[in-house]
Amino acid sequence: MSVDADIEDIPEGEHLLKLCRSIRDSIFESISRFSEVELGKSIGIGKDGTPTKKVDSIAEKIAIEKLRNFRVVSEESGVVGEGNIFVALDPIDGTFNAVRRIPFYSVSLCFSRSDRLKDVFFAYVSNLETKTEYYAGGNWNKGTAFKNGSRISVSSAEDVTCNAIFYYPDRRYNFKRIRIFGSASLELCLVADGSFDCFVDIRKGEKGNGMLRVYDVSAGLFIAKCAGAEVSDIQGNVLDNKKISMDERFTLIVANAKLHNKLIKLLG
Amino acid sequence: MSVDADIEDIPEGEHLLKLCRSIRDSIFESISRFSEVELGKSIGIGKDGTPTKKVDSIAEKIAIEKLRNFRVVSEESGVVGEGNIFVALDPIDGTFNAVRRIPFYSVSLCFSRSDRLKDVFFAYVSNLETKTEYYAGGNWNKGTAFKNGSRISVSSAEDVTCNAIFYYPDRRYNFKRIRIFGSASLELCLVADGSFDCFVDIRKGEKGNGMLRVYDVSAGLFIAKCAGAEVSDIQGNVLDNKKISMDERFTLIVANAKLHNKLIKLLG
Numbered sequence: 001m002s003v004d005a006d007i008e009d010i011p012e013g014e015h016l017l018k019l020c021r022s023i024r025d026s027i028f029e030s031i032s033r034f035s036e037v038e039l040g041k042s043i044g045i046g047k048d049g050t051p052t053k054k055v056d057s058i059a060e061k062i063a064i065e066k067l068r069n070f071r072v073v074s075e076e077s078g079v080v081g082e083g084n085i086f087v088a089l090d091p092i093d094g095t096f097n098a099v100r101r102i103p104f105y106s107v108s109l110c111f112s113r114s115d116r117l118k119d120v121f122f123a124y125v126s127n128l129e130t131k132t133e134y135y136a137g138g139n140w141n142k143g144t145a146f147k148n149g150s151r152i153s154v155s156s157a158e159d160v161t162c163n164a165i166f167y168y169p170d171r172r173y174n175f176k177r178i179r180i181f182g183s184a185s186l187e188l189c190l191v192a193d194g195s196f197d198c199f200v201d202i203r204k205g206e207k208g209n210g211m212l213r214v215y216d217v218s219a220g221l222f223i224a225k226c227a228g229a230e231v232s233d234i235q236g237n238v239l240d241n242k243k244i245s246m247d248e249r250f251t252l253i254v255a256n257a258k259l260h261n262k263l264i265k266l267l268g
Numbered sequence: 269m270s271v272d273a274d275i276e277d278i279p280e281g282e283h284l285l286k287l288c289r290s291i292r293d294s295i296f297e298s299i300s301r302f303s304e305v306e307l308g309k310s311i312g313i314g315k316d317g318t319p320t321k322k323v324d325s326i327a328e329k330i331a332i333e334k335l336r337n338f339r340v341v342s343e344e345s346g347v348v349g350e351g352n353i354f355v356a357l358d359p360i361d362g363t364f365n366a367v368r369r370i371p372f373y374s375v376s377l378c379f380s381r382s383d384r385l386k387d388v389f390f391a392y393v394s395n396l397e398t399k400t401e402y403y404a405g406g407n408w409n410k411g412t413a414f415k416n417g418s419r420i421s422v423s424s425a426e427d428v429t430c431n432a433i434f435y436y437p438d439r440r441y442n443f444k445r446i447r448i449f450g451s452a453s454l455e456l457c458l459v460a461d462g463s464f465d466c467f468v469d470i471r472k473g474e475k476g477n478g479m480l481r482v483y484d485v486s487a488g489l490f491i492a493k494c495a496g497a498e499v500s501d502i503q504g505n506v507l508d509n510k511k512i513s514m515d516e517r518f519t520l521i522v523a524n525a526k527l528h529n530k531l532i533k534l535l536g
Contacts, residue, residue: 096431096445100463103371103398104449130371130397163364168446169437177364178436180448181372195368 020124040099047078059091094183108185110219118240123219134189136226143226155194162197188220192227198255210251230260288392308367315346327359362451376453378487386508391487404494411494430465456488460495466523478519498528
């Protein structure tokens with residue numbers, strides 16, 4: 001793919017971009033009709049084992065209906081549909097923010113030709129409230145990433161005294177600035193466009209593995225990769241063979257190659 | 269002040285609210301004319317000793333012009349004007365976010381009858397991008413706080429396994445959820461309206477005192493107090509006699525009384 005590649009050059013890119021925008025707009029329109037209190041009501045337990053909020057349920061129904069030709073993997077419903085193309089869906093990434101109308105929550109969609117991350121070919125993340133959108137197309141090791149139609153790339157910061165998205169520090173660290181906004185897919189896009197120098201999630205779950213799930217982060221990861229980021233868990237293992245499923249959990253370090261290497265040594 | 273108090277019942281409240289909205293709208297209109305790159309350019313050193321970005325300079329000029337009848341204390345210009353009423357001004361709280369158009373940066377205005385926090389009688393904070401606004405009137409120990417015209421109050425969470433704004437963890441902690449959005453005044457308002465249970469800033473500066481400055485947080489502190497929060501540094505010292513000046517630096521714990529008490533014991 002050339003440096004001047006546009007979304008028009010990506011097979012199916014234009015079509016998928018329109019579909020994603022239509023999902024985003026329908027989700028925001030629907031949830032805007034409800035009060036914050038309504039949106040935050042717990043209405044059951046999702047397939048991932050965590051409580052489902054009304055806002056998640058409303059958004060997922062809309063997205064799955066529009067994705068009826070795909071095989072969708074999503075937080076609340078698990079695997080839905082029979083299509084050849086897999087979609088990792090997070091209809092609301094940042095539910096806590098969404099029900100408080102803190103303007104940092106997103107829809108996240110990641111399209112793959114198989115059930116593995118390495119076969120992802122298109123991804124879309126949009127802030128639902130501000131409509132700022134990120135997307136990327138190509139393949140797992142070479143693609144092109146955009147923010148609101150303009151090409152983006154990661155920062156060139158090489159030193160660990162940089163600006164970090166960091167879940168969660170529990171010892172001393174050297175970052176200049178730490179932010180935790182609460183929507184991983186959107187935060188990965190802030191690394192993709194160079195607003196932040198790295199995204200690090202070193203949280204450990206109950207079984208000793210990480211906290212992040214494929215449908216939370218796959219779209220953001222692909223966009224970051226297409227913008228020039230290296231992507232791995234905190235041991236430095238690549239994520240190419242991670243399954244688009246309900247089960248995978250992992251830690252994450254995302255940054256340009258030089259900084260990524262330093263962070264692995266520091267935190268791994 | 270009665271429970272049903274409205275902004276109309278607060279002396280000068282209506283007038284000051286209009287003035288603050290006019291400052292907010294003018295600031296946003298002006299900075300929207302520039303690109304992110306332009307806004308982020310360093311153009312000198314402010315009176316606080318840190319580099320001034322163009323976005324700060326533009327915003328401060330507009331605010332000071334509109335506040336010409338007041339004595340203004342502000343980050344870039346220091347003390348300006350001769351009025352009887354002191355105004356702690358942060359024209360852009362969250363400069364890092366503003367120059368990246370991350371939708372979490374605010375204007376913060378705090379009005380006092382003396383150079384001390386205890387004489388504050390009106391405060392205003394608004395997200396510049398989304399226009400969500402918070403204000404409060406009354407006095408330091410009894411007032412009324414509003415979000416977009418509706419009364420707000422702090423949460424009633426009593427346990428430290430709560431949702432926290434926390435600058436910065438560097439050891440284990442028990443919070444359920446930690447967020448760092450990068451605009452203290454707006455984050456204090458998220459405690460005032462119950463979105464988060466506490467705001468904690470335990471960062472230490474070079475001289476061993478805290479990192480927060482009066483013009484960063486005074487408006488947010490007053491709004492949080494009027495919404496029912498207890499406010500102190502991490503040793504539990506009240507801030508009533510803090511001067512509205514360039515010099516004060518402090519740590520901060522803000523939460524409802526019971527949680528505040530527990531946090532002092534845990535972190536102080």
